[in-house]
Every structure is written in C-alpha cells, then in structure tokens.
Amino acid sequence: MRAWLFRISFSHLAQYPGRTLLGILGIALGTAVYLSISLAAASALQSFQVGVTAVAGQAQWRIQSPGAPLDEALFVKVRRLASVAAAAPAVESVLELAGVYRGPVLLLGIDPFSERPFRDYEFSHAVGLSDTAWTEVLTRPDAVLVSGPLASRLGLKVGDALGVMVGPRRQALRVAGIFTSRSGLYPLDGAVLLMDIGPAQELLDRVGGLDYIDVIGAGPPAEVQRRLQAALPPGVEVVRPAAEVRRTEGLVASYRLNLAVLSAIALFVGMFLIYQSVTLSVVRRRREIGLLRTLGMTPGQVLFLFLAEGLASGLVGGLLGLGLGVGLARGVLAVMTQNLSSLYMPVAAQEVGVQGGLLLQAWGLAVAATLLAAYLPAREAARTQLRAVWHREELEEKIESKAGLIFGWGLVALVLAGVGAYAKINDGPPWPGFVAAFLILLGFALFTPLAARLLGQGLQPVLRKILGPAGDLGCRYLAGSLSRSAVSIAALACALGMLIAVTVMIGSFRQTVNDWVSRAISGDIFFGPAVFSTAAYDQYLPPEVLAELRRDPDVADIYLYRCVRIPFKDRYILVIGGSFEVLARHGGLWFRQGDTREIMERVGRVEGGGEGAGVRGQGSGKDNFATSRSNDDNPEPGTQNPKPAAGQVVISEPLAETLHLQEGGTISLPTPSGPQPLTIAGVFYDYRTDGPSVWMDISLFRRFWRDTHLNAVRLYLKDPARVPQVQARLQERYGGRYRLLALSHRDLRKGILRIFDETFALTYALEGVAVVVAVFGIITTFLVLIRERVRDLALLQAIGASRRQILGMVLVESGLAGGLSFGLGAACGSVLSLLLIFVINKQAFGWTIQLHFTPAIYWQTLILVLTLSLAAAAYPAWRAIQPHLAAILKEE
C-alpha cells in the first residue's frame, strides 16, 4: 500500500517536471546558502580555535599585560616561583610575507629550552629538523623554522631566503629548517614561523619585552592563580588560554548569526514554493482524491500521500542543496576570512571542513521546511468531504471568505513584531529583533489574500473603463484565483521586502559612515604603516619619521595616534591614545550628546601630561598659544587629593551600547599599570568595524602603557590644497625606506567605504539568492496558472475574444500580481529596514545608523518584478492562444 501510494506521488512529480524542478531548485538554493554560511563560519572559527589551542599547548595559565609587553625580567621571577612547574616565554606577531610571497604569517619567538612541556609541536618529533637546524636557530639571528604547510605552499627549502614585513620595514629571514606539528597550528592555515626568542624580540623591536609567559602550575589551580597574581606587578594578568577561544566565539557570534538568519530567508522563500507546489497538486488531483476516498482510502493516507510528495521534493532539493552548499562554502569562506581578518582576528582558513553535523542540520532544516510547507495543503486535502469532485471554486470561495481572517492574523503578527522590537534581552544576540523581522515578513505575507482581492475588485471598474474586457477579466482573475496565486505573490513580496530592507539598511549605513568620515575624521594626510588588518596594532611608525615630519614646512599640526587591542570582559576592545588638543582644534569627534568643545577639552586636559602636546609640530607657531594654555591649566601632579578617577576618556557608541555604559559613568580599564577607573566624558559615534573603543589623550595612554610607540599620525597642512604634493613627497621620501602609506582624506574615505562594501558583499549575495528563489516562484506560478487555464483561454477565443484581448487579460492579471507583490514587499521592506537599522543593528553592534532612503532600490525592484511577471505570464499565454481551440475544448 505504501509503495503504491508513493508511486502515485512520484508519477505526479514526474508529470509536471518543470514545476517540480523549480520547487526543488528553490529548496536546494536555500539549503545551499544556509549550509555554505554555516560551513564557512564553522571552518573559519574552528581553524582559528585549533590554532589558538595548538599555540597554547599544555599551558594552564597565561601571564600577559593588556595591550602591552611584559618585562622580560618577569620570566625569571615566575619560573622561580614554587607554584610554577614550568614556564615558557613568547613573543608573537602576525606579519605580512614580503616579496614574491603573499599573505599573513604568525611569527612565534620562543625559548627552545623552556618549550618542551608546552607545545604540541614537540621539536624532537619534528620531521626534517636536523640538529644543525637547531644550532642555526640558536646562533643565527635571521634563522627561522618554517611550518610544513607553509613550506609546501610556498615551495620553501632549507637555506631559502624569506622576506617579511615588520611594520613598515622589510626584513630578510633565512629558512633553517622545516617543522611539522601533529595538530593544526594556527588559523593562518598553518603559516607559522618559529624563531629563537632573542632574535625575534630584536626583529619585532621588542627587546626586553615578552608578549606572554605560559605557565604550568604546581598545585591546585585556584592556589596557583592566587600565588601568581600576588607575585606579579599590577597590570599583569593571569588568565586561562581558553578564554581567548571563548572571546573569539563571542566576537564572531553576531556576525555569524546575522548571516545565518539572512540565509534562512532563502529557505523561507523556498518554503512558499513547496507550499504552492503541493497546493497546486492537491487542487489538480481533487478528482483523484475523491475517487481514492470513495474506494476506501483513509484521510490519514491522503495526508500521507501529499506529505510524501512534499517530502520527496525536500529530500531531493535538500540533497542537491548539500552538494551545492559544500561547493559554495569555499567561495563564502574566502569572503568570510577577509571579513573576519579585517574585522576581528587574523584568519586564513582555506579548507572547508565538511562537518557531518552541519550537513545533517541543513538537510534536516530543508526537509522540515518542506514538510511544514506541505502539511497545510495536505491536511486540507485529507479533510475534504468525501465527494467525487472537489471544485476548485469551492476552495477559492473558502479562501476568499477567509481573506479577512487571514488579514487579521497578519495584523496580530505585526503587533507581536512591535512587541519583539521593543523587547530587549540584555546582551547576547538580538533574538527578539530577529523574531520581529520574521513576524513582519509573515504579517505582510498574510495580508496578501485580502490585498489581492481588494486590488482586483477595486481596479476592476477602472481598468474595465480603460482597457475594456481585458482589464475587467484580468482583475477578476486576480481576485478569483487566490488559492493559486496568493502564495506566490506573498513569497515574492517577502523576498522583495528583505531585499529592500537590507538595501535600505546598507545604504543608510554607508551614507552614515560617509557622513561620519567627513564630520568626525579630520586631517589632511594619514600617515602610517601600510597594513589594513587586525595585525596593524603592532606596526609602528619609525620614531625618526616623526622628527622629520615636525620639521616639515608644509605641516601645521600633527595628531599622534596609538592603538592597542585588549581583552575586555567577553570581548576585545581598542584603546586609543590620541593628541586630543590637536583633534579639538580640528573639529573633534562626533558626540552623541554634550558639547564637543567642552568634552574634548576635558579629555585633553591630563594631569602631569603634556607629552601629547609636546610633540606638536614646531612650524605651527600660531597654535602654540592653545597648547600652552591647556598645559597651564593642568594642576601640579600630586598636589591633588587622590581622586577616584584616574582620568577622563571618551568611548565609542558600540562600547557604550553593548556594555550599557553612559556619559558620566566610569569604566575600569585594565592597563599595564593596573586597572584604571576612568570617567566617561562622552560617547561618540564610531563606525570603524574593528571593534568598540576607548579614546584617551596620548599622554594619559603613555602613562598607563609606558610606551612611546606610535601607530600612525594625521597631518594637518598649512595649505590643504597641497595635499597631493605632500603626499607624493612623503611617499618618495619614505616609500623606499619603509613600507609607509600616506593617504589623503579622500583616499581614507575610499578605503573605509571599500572595506564597508566588502563586508556587506556577502549580505547582498544572500539577498540575491532569496530573490532568485522568489523569481522561480513567480515564474512557476504564472506558467502553471496559465497552463491550467488554457481551457478558459480557448473558450474565450471560441466565443470571440481576440488574441489581443486574451493577452491583455493575462498581462493585466500578472502585472497586477507583480505590482501587488512589489507593493507589499516595499511596505514590508520599509518597515523591516527600520527594524534592521534601529533595533537589530543597534542591539547587535551598537551603531546608530541615520536613515537614508534609497529610492533607487524601489523602482529597480518594481521594474524587475513587473518585467518578470509580465514575461512569465505572456509566454504561456502566447502559447495557449495558438490555434487548435477545438482540441482543447473537446477534452474533458
């Protein structure tokens, strides 16, 4: 019985291959996109985590100082502690390969004698590593050991030269040996260089400094940590290496969730297709159902019959989607690693790890989606009264009579969406926002039947006047075939809504960023190491350059910039030291509230500071007044009573939003000089994507971090018209010597917007897929709708309708259907864009985006939809009005 039932179902699938295929393709695309996103995200993250774990090795504790090097002397002290069984010092940095090679590489400077208990890549087990290699590493300052994967990728042999960029400088290294490791090494696709710690410090310009000390404790962990902490100076932390993995997970969670939700949209649209396909099949087979029921089939079996049909599409579509998804994942991974590297952490995963769990999850999702979509019409079929003929007109009437009710449910969905938009769950991903987005889509989808009916009925008299019978009948067919067309219209509306919403959101965001660059980033030339990635924080400006810049006759003002990235709570933040009084003279930052001048002044006024002011350009005589005054205002250090706050800072909006901090509040910042309570003088709009940030005056920063490095400078010219000349001169003077880059404000804006566009490329691609799926929907709808109506069309011809009248009628109907999906989609998209901009983005990332409507997307989608729906209907209609009317009319 079962097998026989299946055969009936499959024969139907095979009988309408076009429709079935499109339904399956829709599901396949949805599944593929979803899977590729999950696979790529998982691969990127896993590759990073494996790397972190591998580098951490057996270490139980890691001693580090937030955003600053540790004093080398600390190592000896730590190793001697009774609670320490083993300790290993390390410096590490992500460098760019130079010369013919490209890509990031992790340079790990280690002490070979301390390493043994720690790392997975035991040196004695290393393959191809001879004793001479070790001797060389220990004796030659440029000797490095290259990881197996990197060596094979670059074709490196022992004795080869290998160039790397250390900040702006190019350094030549020599391959002393090649090592392999039993587990994967680092996220950078195994691109690791090992070096003796001494030469590494030298190379990285960190003589006397360590990035961290790994420790294996002796005794109970809590006790070890307490003892370690007690023995360390303030500002030095003892952490678990695993914490970093968790932090990166949190870092990527929002990014990943956003993409996953977006990719689920394609699947959602695919569900509409399946729903429609099964509904059509139920309607078409009404006689058969009646007959089978008369012959003794139970309602359960009827239900099973149609569920099986949906299931078959789901299984096949899902399977296709898996294949497609794995293929797509590579491309997605490439885009994603770029995004992640420029946003969060250095990643260079190239291999997509095909995880069975994720495949199963995606497939399960596809099957569940199709089953759910097939269930509604299947239940309808099973419930049908036992009678020989199930009139489509009755189904039609039923839907028509329920249109109001369905609309009511739509309103309920919107109200719930409103509630979801206001609901706030502290921290974590903005789930209520996503639920609200789904409800908005659903709400507008549920408006479709009533809207289609009202549109058809409302326009009927008008179009009848203008277009005659074609207009009249077109409207009637629109209002009268809801059971077949409403779902397609709704599906297309949803896809368009998402497209419009995402476009408006991204457009607004882009415009906001653009405004922000002009308004909040001052400076004529931005000058610093040519690195645009998360590796930029340990790339410094050579000190002698600053001295030369100060003497430059074109330069009026110099803004100094220093940035470190530190772990803070469950995330990473940037701490930025800048010359606030220089910044204040040139417009300051863009604060969300408060007086800019006053805030800038408060932050710029640093007790006992003046370092920031002191490095100002000599040539800017007329500005000296401002500097000296701000210095004079500073009270003598030490004469004050101990104040609760160690200084004033401003923080970026994303930091304020995600950690619920406010103007006037206090932030306790971990620094190498111990935790510092700092007063938040202001919250400024900030759209850099590399993380939330705390800004302070550079003198304060130098006091806490005790370092005088600079990451970059901004130059303010006496004559801004001379930017190109100065830019060219800087490039000429330093371009050869160092890899430094001088960007004009325009270049900077272009660069920022380029990164912005890259970041959202994936989002657009996802939306495109949803639209493609919906377009499938509209094409099938009309193909099927018109093909089912050939008899009506032939009859119309038989009683004297001209071809023009018939084509006109079909085009009116499809045009109205397309127009309606656009209308609903535009309304839905506009509402959704507000949700995305003001709720989801705000909750997920903390950015305030100014709403900028992009009218182009509206008329573009309108044209697309109208063209498509007209063409999709015209083609079958044209075929249907070819001769042989008699044959069509005769068959019953």
Place this chain on the structure above:
Amino acid sequence: MIKLVEVSKVYHRGPEAIQALDHLSLQIDSGEFVAVTGKSGCGKSTLLHIIGGLESVSRGRVFLDGCDLAHLREPERTRFRRDRVGVVFQSFNLLPLLTLEENVALPRVLQGASYDQARQEAANWLEEVGLSGRQGHKPHQVSGGEMQRAAIARALINQPAVILADEPTGNLDSVTAAQILTLFSHLHRQWGKTIILVSHAPEAGQAADRVLRLADGRLLA
C-alpha cells in the same frame, strides 16, 4: 447559407494520420434546423468545429453566407466566431469565475458593448432560456441543465445567424435533455436561427428539418 466543398480534415497523431473528414460536401440553407448523427469518432464534432471557425480544414473550402472561411486571417476569424456563430458545447464550458449572467454577457462585451448594455441583454436572454432568477449564481452552484441553458443564452447574445451545438444534451438526464431540445426548436421557430445540432437522441431527429448521417468522415446518403 453554409456550404462545404470537398472538405477533408486529417489529424496527425505521431506517425498515424487520422482522416476525420473525408472529401465531404454539403449545403445547409439559412434558417434550417439540421441534426447530425453518427457513431462515435465519425467526425461530427470536427465538422461542427470547422463550420464554427474553431478548426481549419486540411483540404476543401467552407463558405458561410458567401464568405470563405479559409481566407480569413486571425482577427477576421475572431470576429467571425464572435459575431456570426454561437457554439454550445456538451460540457457547457462556462467560465467558472463569472456568474451566469456575466458568462452570457461576455461575448457582447468582447464585441465592444458597454457593460450595462451587455448585462441587460444577458438578463433578457437568460429569461428567454428560462433562467431568470439565477443570473447571479456561479456555474458550480447550478445544475447541468441550467448551465447548458446559460451556455445557449451565451451563444445567442450576439445574435448570430448560426447556432452550432455539439451534443448539448449528452451530459443531461432525458427529461432535461428534452427541455433543451425544445428550447432549440423554439429558437429555430421563434428567431429563425440556422441550427446545426449534433445528437444521438432520436428526439433530435424529430425536431430537425433534416438529419445528416456521418460515417468515417463521409456523409451517408
């Protein structure tokens, strides 16, 4: 006057050629009521469809009031179907979306009449076929006989000279069938329509002026 000269119709079904009409010639005068009979597959429907302009001939010529159907191009053919003939089908063929009245009014609207005008006339014709009071119903809400009456009214609304009916009683019980046949006789007598009616019912033969017997696409003497 309807005149067929040496008309052949060949259908191709794959490699097979089916001779539905075989060098058939006949003449039907204006105002004549002709019944066509013959066993299934002998070409009755084909004949009707050719006269109604729903099907083209393979060979031969068809004239209706002197106009050569073979020479009509598509727009003229459309006008011919709309204005000159009215067709009634065995399976009614009403548009399910429209009410009975709208179904009846449709050919008039397609002709270019105003909607009010067309509905007014449709109501009159519905009354003529004995369907007053049901004009607001949709086809699936009425009986087969009522649907067929509406279909007849639709065939009449553009006042064609010729009514073609292909087994209009085939789907109806004998009582209803008799009523429909009476209706055709009435139309014939009252309005002087030329009626060509395909039917197996002996009553049809009695009502008609003349009976044409078809076999294998030829006319039996």
